[in-house]
Amino acid sequence: MSVRKAVLKGLAVAAVLTFVTTAPAAAADIPSDPTALKSTVTTAMVSHGFDENVARDNGFEIRVNSVGEQYSVPVSESAKTLVEQNIAASAGPGSPTTRGSGQVFGPCGSSTIYLYKSGLSVLKIQTSYSVNLPIQFRQWGVVGASGSGVFNVPFNSPYPGTAFWTGYGQTSVAGGGWGQVAIGSYVMKVDGNICWAGAPSAGF
CATH class of the missing domain: 2.60.40 (Immunoglobulin-like)
Incomplete structure (x- = not known):
């Protein structure tokens, strides 16, 4: 070996x-x-899934779409602001793709x-x-x-x-x-x- x-x-x-x-x-x-x-x-x-406790503690909610994929949704104002700031800044290899309503899929x-x-x-x-x-x-x-x-x-x-x-x-x-x-x-x-x-x- x-x-x-x-x-x-x-x-x-x-x-x-x-x-x-x-x-x-x-x-x-x-x-x-x-x-x-x-x-x-x-x-x-x-992505290998979500921790609902961590999400909730930071103002996010984990949901499941029509094809069984989990995704996170910002529900607090601070979480919404965080997503807007960081998703806009994401770029380069491995950047995630977004499918409406803040759903992030792919790498x-x-x-x-x-x-x-x-x-x-x-x-x-x-x-x-x-x-x-x-x-x-x-x-x-x-x-x-x-x-x-x-x-x-x-x-x-x-x-x-x-x-x-x-x-x-x-x-x-x-x-x-x-x-x-x-x-x-x-x-x-x-x-x-x-x-x-x-x-x-x-x-x-």
Whole structure:
């Protein structure tokens, strides 16, 4: 079994693996010139349902349309204003489509990973998401493998955040390898929408 398949299998069954976990790096550690980055990959994020309690607490209501699709509707004045401001600002890969009455379908945003090898043994990591509303919390991480084994760099946050976010980290590696936004990474938007990352991956 390849290293990549072994890691993915371990994530799926929660097997006990030895990870190298590191603290976030400073933004200045990432090259400012995008062409200097070794690999850059962006994928669409996908909606995996709604949390009605989160939606209600933030002034939204979850409804179901005639074909069984759930969608959120702003019912408080503050929620209506928030939607108007943020939907208008949404653009780029993974932008959602709107079908009347504020119903949002299709991709719920985009997720990105940037990998940059610094010297012989340091891998710089930059990961980001862009969604159409602020978030309630984030469960996010980057996993991968190199000649020195597998690694896991977490970027979780239990706090509300903006609709656009970028995180920085680094880890020790040996030789080449790969990294990806961990399967199961997601953001919970303030309208209750559970928006999963597309697990973009890249080599280094």
